[in-house]
Amino acid sequence: MKTLKESGLNKEEMIQAYTHILKGRRLDERLWQLTRIGKASFNISGQGHEVAQVAMAMAFEPEKDFFLPYYRDMTACLVWGMSAKDVLLGSFGKEADPSSHGRQMPNHYGSKKHNIISHSSTVSTQFPLATGVAYSALLAKKDFVALTATGEGSANQGEVQEAMNFAGVKKLPVIFVIENNGYAISVGIKEQYANETMAMRGPAYGFPGIQVNGNDFTETYLAFKKVVADAREGKGPALIEMMVQRLTSHSADDDHTVYRSQKDIENLKKNDGLLVMEKQLIEEGYLTREEMKDIDSRLKAEINQATDEAEAMADPDPETILEQVYAD
Amino acid sequence: MKTLKESGLNKEEMIQAYTHILKGRRLDERLWQLTRIGKASFNISGQGHEVAQVAMAMAFEPEKDFFLPYYRDMTACLVWGMSAKDVLLGSFGKEADPSSHGRQMPNHYGSKKHNIISHSSTVSTQFPLATGVAYSALLAKKDFVALTATGEGSANQGEVQEAMNFAGVKKLPVIFVIENNGYAISVGIKEQYANETMAMRGPAYGFPGIQVNGNDFTETYLAFKKVVADAREGKGPALIEMMVQRLTSHSADDDHTVYRSQKDIENLKKNDGLLVMEKQLIEEGYLTREEMKDIDSRLKAEINQATDEAEAMADPDPETILEQVYAD
Amino acid sequence: MAMMTYLEAIRKGIEEEMTRDEKVVIFGEDVGGVKGGVFGVTKGLAEKFGDERCFNTPLTEGQIGGLAVGLGTMGYRAIGEFQFADYILPAVNQLISEASRMRYRTKGDWTAPIVYRAPYGGGVRGGLYHSQSTEKVLFGQPGLRIVTPSSVYDAKGLIKAAIRCDDPVLFYEHKRLYRLLKEDVPEEDYVVPIDKANVVRKGDDITVIGYGMVLNHALKAADALSEEGIEAEVVDVRSLYPLDKETLIKAAKKTGKVLLVTEDNKEGSIMSEIAAIIAEEALFYLDAPIKRLAGPDSPSMPYALSLEREFLVTEDKVLAAMKELAEF
């Protein structure tokens, strides 16, 4: 593991990173809670992906770069600018939900204001879209970069190959990310792919492929820093495979104790990236346990307030069901 | 270039190989002729691929192995057992055509009798099918191998990735082939893919990927010999990229002089695999120029007779248009 | 007789056929192992029949589609599961270009007996991509059959018929009926014809035609109307393609007042074809316009409860439409 210091981020930035990670965790816990009590009908969780997502997202410039996320990318979306309330509006399916105005299921993130492009439930369709976003940077002669992510199971979809192939040919400023948590619902990686790493597929399409330990904040952050800088300079795309863990069941509709052993599940918790990061932060003197608690309390208060506010917002009006099918 | 001797084939086999190659060339010339005079409405040609195809096909056992070809694979189909007449019946669109009974365009090869599975015009759909054929070898506990081929442009289709990925996971006895002739109609390889070789994609799906010079009979043959033996023993799939040339326009509907320079076209002819092979055969003492001429005359007579016979066969009866849409 | 749900009836039917014929294999995402499908339809099959005959595939629907075709050409009977009917879309090319045409394009030399299973239908808070009725996308592709059971009895008999059928069959399962319907069905082996609509209720006043959830609504509404002295003939389409024209036309002629109900969008649904058939074959028997009751023309169902409710064809809506037609 690399030290946090080696990331080159200053103390304030590092605390910011930690705050995002913890916020991702706490907000997701709230979403589960709402699902359990029936106030939300569904949740799919990024727990275990948060450190990697924050390290990834902080290597970009959200005001100008575009993000095409997948359903576990809530924490990355927070770094990109979405608020806890924005996320909660989606879970409640409210009209004010910036992701879809209540049209899509929870966890289908998007926000015009924040350069986050809406995705569907059909996995990996965002990959070809990301190449279009990146191609527009060439056309506009601008130096923004597109980022898109998916799971390791979803990365086997043919559209992923087609998008990577095109990006390689056109040397597009797009970073492809595979968040490898070892499972596609119940299917382990042995039944998903036979190659040693998913990162190997980068070179098979003509650009770098890098595997990083997603619990290693600095390794992940620096890997992205490099490929984002290259993409911005016109050197073309990259594929980054982040090794992460899925700490929870696949979704609210799944029970992973059916197909994962008790021991495996306990091991997951031991390697929880959040705890790894907290240990590093303390050891390297960025934060004390006490300060962390303060941050946590602040976040909980913020999330509580956001929950109340979001819940109080209006549901979509049934009369709007045919709005925006076509342009007026 | 390897010598022909290094192939390990005996003289008879080597002459057989040459005969197939020359037959592929002469038969294709006949198909062009029929197209020019309006007796066939279409041709798409394997000229420049013949040496590679024969080296490939001779590494299999056509009586038990299954072939899922693409439209340029006529010469390989001859090795697999199809006759000149079988091919011509397809070009004339006759009811007796074993490929499709006149249902498909010319050059869509297939033959139940010869273990050649029908393909569509939609490129690369045969790749997933080939994995099904290979999976059936596991189920039946038999040691047959499936072979499927496509062009380097078509190999970018998402279904190719999906099929290769599955074959890697299940260690299937299937050999994937990319016949790389540098063009997808008018699109050169720089606009098709950015990876150094297409063969690299094998390892990206967990199995060997080998690039061979398709004009080098022995190199090609030995590469296939090895991967076929491995597949037969349960060691899993392989990808072979054969570097070949497209000596003609893409098809009867194309004119390659529009997008290829006169010089390029002349260079193609200089490196014609048929000529390369003939030189080798003479130098290594397999055949004399005279003997080659004899073979050629024999083939021409055979093709002439096949043409007459095929042309005389019946056209499909219009009343059969709704036959075999469904099982009876 | 044995009491079981619609879901259990499908599982039982598959299990019986896998026992009866060892050429039957089943696969899909999460289908194998201990999970046995995200809805649990294939639970226990891997344990009973082994990991070769019941297995997980990578997350690649095109590959699922083509794998089944390849197995079909080799004499196996593949059952490929699409996790949701929404996720058939990546496999449309394989289903149309390959599965539905293998027989026709070889005049029966090669065939592809396949069952593609897919849970469809809305009212489960699934949003745009977990609620769709995608049958219209594959409708009208000669060579392919589309069927769906609307009762427990049919669920078992129809899946068995589909597996025994020598054609590729797309087998839609209504996900809301999985656990909603529970019935006594015969213990002994029976099949339901693959190509017949079913008059599930006799009546002389109006004819209601539908399938799936809305068919069950219609049956309840018919009972309610019966108390008011209105008797509805209710027809379960069951074989969505090709349609059983004879039964449908007869039922339309019988009452002269036809209500077509679907939970899909109105335009382009299977009910449109049925309307066209009746308008062509039974026009002068009609005493009222052919009325279609369907969802609004928005892209599937939005997520928010307010919007989903607005979209859904409910029992109340069916009852009201039936009443209106009776009074016409």
Add this chain to the structure above:
Amino acid sequence: MAMMTYLEAIRKGIEEEMTRDEKVVIFGEDVGGVKGGVFGVTKGLAEKFGDERCFNTPLTEGQIGGLAVGLGTMGYRAIGEFQFADYILPAVNQLISEASRMRYRTKGDWTAPIVYRAPYGGGVRGGLYHSQSTEKVLFGQPGLRIVTPSSVYDAKGLIKAAIRCDDPVLFYEHKRLYRLLKEDVPEEDYVVPIDKANVVRKGDDITVIGYGMVLNHALKAADALSEEGIEAEVVDVRSLYPLDKETLIKAAKKTGKVLLVTEDNKEGSIMSEIAAIIAEEALFYLDAPIKRLAGPDSPSMPYALSLEREFLVTEDKVLAAMKELAEF
């Protein structure tokens, strides 16, 4: 006025729009470079507008579909060409899941103004995979428009309207009309409405509705019939989805005798929806069953001339059906 073919009119329309709006870009297989498309529609555009605005893609239709959506979200107007309408099938997922729903699922926050062009139709000895009318596959997907011109005037005006339209538009071009139709069209800028059917001939005796090649047959047949004193109202559907119900219903009511003609299979065609609309909205105006003239229900057109002829809806068949209806 300027004399041009249907093909030239499409090219001219694209050229004018690319000149007018630099956000318009065009791409596809063989679309760029000197070839300019396998039919030559885009010839000269790369030279005129540069290789960034007119370019070749790799042979990957899913990618073409998604690239266009990504460009659309960034404010560009992508024109993506599918080389044949048959090869839309690998892109169906992108077209339905992404292009047609980006607007609705974000309530207009993100949009995808796109033109997907595709040559369709048979009678060119294209066999099963170069003759298809695939519009039925995409029909009934709210959010997507499908249009097709049947005259030179409309070809130019409609492609321009499609490019300016803020919705994704699937633009079908009949490949037999490309060079068959030649007309004088205005030099000045004009557009044809994207959502209106067109009454192309007035008559009081029967109403014929169609589009594409068969619409041209109907016009000729109407002239022939006129000499026998039968006057046909002929309607060009033009906007295949959503349909211009008003015009279609009005035309049906006008004569009370409706013939619907399509070169597609009979079942599941767009004519079925038109029949359903008329049966629902104009039933009591009808003096004859709504007759559909279409191809037989075989998988597209077989290759052999005898079979292709049997499949095709010819001018003679249209004339005979019109006569029969008039005499009803």
